[in-house]
Amino acid sequence: MTDGKRVDEFRKEREALNDIVLKNADLVMKRFWNLDTQAYAPGALPRKTKELLGLVASLVLRCDDCVTYHLIQCKAEGLSTEELTEALGVGLIVGGSITIPHIRRAFKTWEELKGAD
Amino acid sequence: MTDGKRVDEFRKEREALNDIVLKNADLVMKRFWNLDTQAYAPGALPRKTKELLGLVASLVLRCDDCVTYHLIQCKAEGLSTEELTEALGVGLIVGGSITIPHIRRAFKTWEELKGAD
Amino acid sequence: MTDGKRVDEFRKEREALNDIVLKNADLVMKRFWNLDTQAYAPGALPRKTKELLGLVASLVLRCDDCVTYHLIQCKAEGLSTEELTEALGVGLIVGGSITIPHIRRAFKTWEELKGAD
Amino acid sequence: MTDGKRVDEFRKEREALNDIVLKNADLVMKRFWNLDTQAYAPGALPRKTKELLGLVASLVLRCDDCVTYHLIQCKAEGLSTEELTEALGVGLIVGGSITIPHIRRAFKTWEELKGAD
Amino acid sequence: MTDGKRVDEFRKEREALNDIVLKNADLVMKRFWNLDTQAYAPGALPRKTKELLGLVASLVLRCDDCVTYHLIQCKAEGLSTEELTEALGVGLIVGGSITIPHIRRAFKTWEELKGAD
Amino acid sequence: MTDGKRVDEFRKEREALNDIVLKNADLVMKRFWNLDTQAYAPGALPRKTKELLGLVASLVLRCDDCVTYHLIQCKAEGLSTEELTEALGVGLIVGGSITIPHIRRAFKTWEELKGAD
Numbered sequence: 001m002t003d004g005k006r007v008d009e010f011r012k013e014r015e016a017l018n019d020i021v022l023k024n025a026d027l028v029m030k031r032f033w034n035l036d037t038q039a040y041a042p043g044a045l046p047r048k049t050k051e052l053l054g055l056v057a058s059l060v061l062r063c064d065d066c067v068t069y070h071l072i073q074c075k076a077e078g079l080s081t082e083e084l085t086e087a088l089g090v091g092l093i094v095g096g097s098i099t100i101p102h103i104r105r106a107f108k109t110w111e112e113l114k115g116a117d
Numbered sequence: 118m119t120d121g122k123r124v125d126e127f128r129k130e131r132e133a134l135n136d137i138v139l140k141n142a143d144l145v146m147k148r149f150w151n152l153d154t155q156a157y158a159p160g161a162l163p164r165k166t167k168e169l170l171g172l173v174a175s176l177v178l179r180c181d182d183c184v185t186y187h188l189i190q191c192k193a194e195g196l197s198t199e200e201l202t203e204a205l206g207v208g209l210i211v212g213g214s215i216t217i218p219h220i221r222r223a224f225k226t227w228e229e230l231k232g233a234d
Numbered sequence: 235m236t237d238g239k240r241v242d243e244f245r246k247e248r249e250a251l252n253d254i255v256l257k258n259a260d261l262v263m264k265r266f267w268n269l270d271t272q273a274y275a276p277g278a279l280p281r282k283t284k285e286l287l288g289l290v291a292s293l294v295l296r297c298d299d300c301v302t303y304h305l306i307q308c309k310a311e312g313l314s315t316e317e318l319t320e321a322l323g324v325g326l327i328v329g330g331s332i333t334i335p336h337i338r339r340a341f342k343t344w345e346e347l348k349g350a351d
Numbered sequence: 352m353t354d355g356k357r358v359d360e361f362r363k364e365r366e367a368l369n370d371i372v373l374k375n376a377d378l379v380m381k382r383f384w385n386l387d388t389q390a391y392a393p394g395a396l397p398r399k400t401k402e403l404l405g406l407v408a409s410l411v412l413r414c415d416d417c418v419t420y421h422l423i424q425c426k427a428e429g430l431s432t433e434e435l436t437e438a439l440g441v442g443l444i445v446g447g448s449i450t451i452p453h454i455r456r457a458f459k460t461w462e463e464l465k466g467a468d
Numbered sequence: 469m470t471d472g473k474r475v476d477e478f479r480k481e482r483e484a485l486n487d488i489v490l491k492n493a494d495l496v497m498k499r500f501w502n503l504d505t506q507a508y509a510p511g512a513l514p515r516k517t518k519e520l521l522g523l524v525a526s527l528v529l530r531c532d533d534c535v536t537y538h539l540i541q542c543k544a545e546g547l548s549t550e551e552l553t554e555a556l557g558v559g560l561i562v563g564g565s566i567t568i569p570h571i572r573r574a575f576k577t578w579e580e581l582k583g584a585d
Numbered sequence: 586m587t588d589g590k591r592v593d594e595f596r597k598e599r600e601a602l603n604d605i606v607l608k609n610a611d612l613v614m615k616r617f618w619n620l621d622t623q624a625y626a627p628g629a630l631p632r633k634t635k636e637l638l639g640l641v642a643s644l645v646l647r648c649d650d651c652v653t654y655h656l657i658q659c660k661a662e663g664l665s666t667e668e669l670t671e672a673l674g675v676g677l678i679v680g681g682s683i684t685i686p687h688i689r690r691a692f693k694t695w696e697e698l699k700g701a702d
Contacts, residue, residue: 017572024549024575028273028557035269036565039210039262044199049166050207056170057177057211058566060449062648063530065569066211081609082161089613090167093156094174094183096411096447097621098643101650104602107609134455141432141458145440145624152620153448156613175449177566179297180413182452198258206262213528213564214270215292218299221251224258273561278550283517284558287524291562294525294683296414300562315375316512323379324518327507328525328534330681331387332409332645335416338368341375379507386503390496390678395667400634401675407638408645408679417679433629441635444624445642445651485689492666492692496674504682526683531647533686 007112010068040073048077052087059088059102060095067106075113084110124229127185157190165194169204176205176219177212184223192230201227241346244302274307282311286321293322293336294329301340309347318344358463361419391424399428403438410439410453411446418457426464435461475580478536508541516545520555527556527570528563535574543581552578592697595653625658633662637672644673644687645680652691660698669695 025033040050051073058066074084088103138146157167168190175183191201205220259267274284285307292300308318322337376384391401402424409417425435439454489497508518519541526534542552556571610618625635636658643651659669673688 014572017576020575020579021572024553024578026277026550026553026557028269029553029560029571031265031269031272032557032560032565035262035265036210036568038265039207043203043260044197045169045203049169050203052162052166053170053173053204053207054211057173057208060174060447061177061211061566063566063569066566080161082611085609085611085614086156086160086162086167087170089611089617090156090170091174092447092614092617093153094171094178094447094449096443096445096450097617098411098445098646098648098651099447100621101648103614104599104606107605108602110609111605131455134459137458137462138455141436141461143433143436143440143628145620146436146443146454148616148620148623149440149443149448152613152616153451155616160611177564178449180449180452183449199260202258202260202263206260206266209263209266209564211564211566213560213562213567214266215295215297215300215528215562216564217270218297220263221248221255224254225251227258228254270561273558277554278548279520279554283520284554286513286517287521287555287558288562290521291524291528291559294681295528295562314512316377319375319377319380320511320513320518321521323377323383324507324521325525326380326383326681327504328522328529328681328683330645330677330679330684331383332412332414332417332679333681334387335414338365338372341371342368344375345371377511379503382499382503382506386496386499387678389499390671390675394494394671395665396637396671400637401671403630403634404638404641404672404675405679408641408676411642412645412679431629437624437628437630437635438638441624441638442642444621445639445646482689485693488692488696489689492670492695494667494670494674497670497677497688500674500677500682504685529683531683531686534683 007068007072007109007116010065011072014065014069046077048074048079051077052079052083056087056091056094059091059099059106062095062099062102064102064105067102068109071106071109071113075110081110081114124185124189124226124233127182128189131182131186163194165191165196168194169196169200173204173208173211176208176216176223179212179216179219181219181222184219185226188223188226188230192227198227198231241302241306241343241350244299245306248299248303280311282308282313285311286313286317290321290325290328293325293333293340296329296333296336298336298339301336302343305340305343305347309344315344315348358419358423358460358467361416362423365416365420397428399425399430402428403430403434407438407442407445410442410450410457413446413450413453415453415456418453419460422457422460422464426461432461432465475536475540475577475584478533479540482533482537516542516547519545520547520551524555524559524562527559527567527574530563530567530570532570532573535570536577539574539577539581543578549578549582592653592657592694592701595650596657599650599654631662633659633664636662637664637668641672641676641679644676644684644691647680647684647687649687649690652687653694656691656694656698660695666695666699 051070055070092099168187172187209216285304289304292304326333402421406421409421443450519538523538560567636655640655677684
């Protein structure tokens with residue numbers, strides 16, 4: 001996570017690994033993968049809000065890959081930096097200083113995503 | 118958590134215990150308590166979204182007291198049952214079946230909160 | 235968790251709460267509930283092994299309700315006390331002393347389940 | 352956790368459940384129980400510091416029973432309320448607001464332990 | 469974790485670091501290390517089942533190093549890919565989508581272990 | 586984490602990322618950052634004890650960056666290797682074998698910090 005290419009690399013590695021998963025997955029696993037997509041589809045809540053929920057849940061559970069994934073989605077949904085900061089702030093308060101290394105990396109990823117505009 | 122009074126009891130116990138905390142708290146603890154309030158104040162994101170973030174973070178970290186607290190706030194912000202279900206659904210997908218007992222209790226609390234309308 | 239009726243009470247409360255969930259659940263939630271059943275169906279691994287996996291996963295994530303549920307299933311699958319002790323022992327080593335209060339309650343539930351034979 | 356007897360009740364329940372565990376425990380489990388005692392014996396660090404470490408570890412992992420246990424030990428080691436508040440404060444900062452319900456109950460237990468002086 | 473050598477590298481790094489640990493370890497730490505081995509010895513449950521329990525516990529607690537270690541042991545015990553997929557599926561359902569990055573890496577490691585046959 | 590420079594690299598990366606955070610931080614986030622410093626200031630408990638508490642809390646929550654940070658602080662406070670081993674031992678017992686990969690890396694960092702004397 002040390003250079004400007006990391007979102008691209010993340011995407012490529014994720015795709016390559018997903019291929020390996022799907023080659024080995026059974027029905028339970030495949031259905032979960034589908035559900036994981038459906039849960040973020042717009043409904044009573046807009047997709048942007050759902051992606052924010054996924055982002056903050058990933059932050060407090062401290063999964064960098066999941067945070068990166070939801071940041072990409074949030075960027076695509078037009079989230080502003082001010083909104084992002086406030087959402088990460090809720091995660092920081094709920095989850096404590098143990099989330100700080102992940103917040104640092106989240107902002108680095110965000111800067112990269114903004115730079116790609 | 119077995120009768121119609123539980124939200125009221127939760128509120129009373131929470132207040133009584135907060136009194137004990139504040140009697141013993143030092144500056145670090147008091148400042149954290151204040152920050153915890155400020156993090157949910159409306160800003161770039163509306164309060165309703167922030168309370169939803171707090172709710173789903175509490176769900177995936179599996180804290181019933183925190184879930185109950187944010188449900189009370191979400192109800193006050195006018196959250197609909199459909200919105201609640203979708204938000205809990207994101208928490209369920211991110212956090213897995215280990216969140217189910219908390220989702221069960223969350224809906225029970227929600228029914229009680231709706232019944233108080 | 236203080237008397238001989240607790241498994242029965244657990245079952246009744248679980249059913250009552252599941253009714254509330256299903257009344258409010260959307261498609262994502264209902265599908266997850268189904269997947270949660272399918273994941274433990276016998277396949278390459280027998281159901282007993284899968285229930286043991288669910289039990290130990292629940293123990294290290296420290297969810298008493300989930301532990302109780304899987305103990306009931308393990309009893310139905312004919313798990314012996316020696317097998318249970320060894321499985322909880324793996325959870326204890328992986329998850330540490332923080333799992334001990336849950337192991338205490340697990341054995342109490344197990345004694346009750348054996349007493350019902 | 353609603354009356355002045357709870358530390359006593361905690362002790363009694365803990366002993367009764369430990370009896371059930373030891374009846375079922377194998378060598379791995381018994382050895383872990385012994386190690387759990389040895390880890391807090393005075394050495395390069397005094398017992399009081401080790402109990403504080405156990406307390407804060409239990410707080411951030413959010414186990415009320417473990418917190419109560421270490422509070423009893425800390426009281427026996429002569430911990431002051433000011434020291435306790437600062438230690439819980441470190442746990443609060445590291446672990447976030449999700450620890451607050453446990454901090455509330457910890458102070459309630461502490462008040463009871465002090466009342467027993 | 470980006471090339472075909474990673475299991476070998478994992479083994480070497482693990483050994484080198486274990487040497488550093490053992491140089492500094494006290495009796496508590498050494499005894500825990502021994503217990504960690506004993507917990508997976510065959511008994512009422514076969515070693516394969518115990519390694520599977522360790523694998524799924526490691527997955528839901530989301531420790532890649534621990535997952536890799538138990539995958540190596542599971543391979544040595546003759547676990548089939550179908551059995552592995554079902555076991556990881558239980559972990560996925562219990563622990564949710566937050567386990568997915570670890571499942572991706574687990575299958576990649578598994579492919580490498582199979583390729584070494 | 587594979588060469589003798591890693592503490593230096595950790596410090597540089599941490600500073601660079603902190604700059605990005607502070608550029609984006611709002612008042613809640615900045616205040617939390619300040620509180621995080623205040624919580625470890627000497628008071629009723631000496632700074633060394635508070636850093637040890639932060640270390641063990643970070644270990645059981647399994648955050649390598651946080652562990653490295655507190656090891657640097659503990660070294661500056663004059664912690665001995667024997668004290669470190671006992672503190673990590675409490676974390677190991679509370680948190681289980683899932684902490685072992687972090688303990689391995691902690692000792693490696695510690696060796697490096699000692700080598701810099």
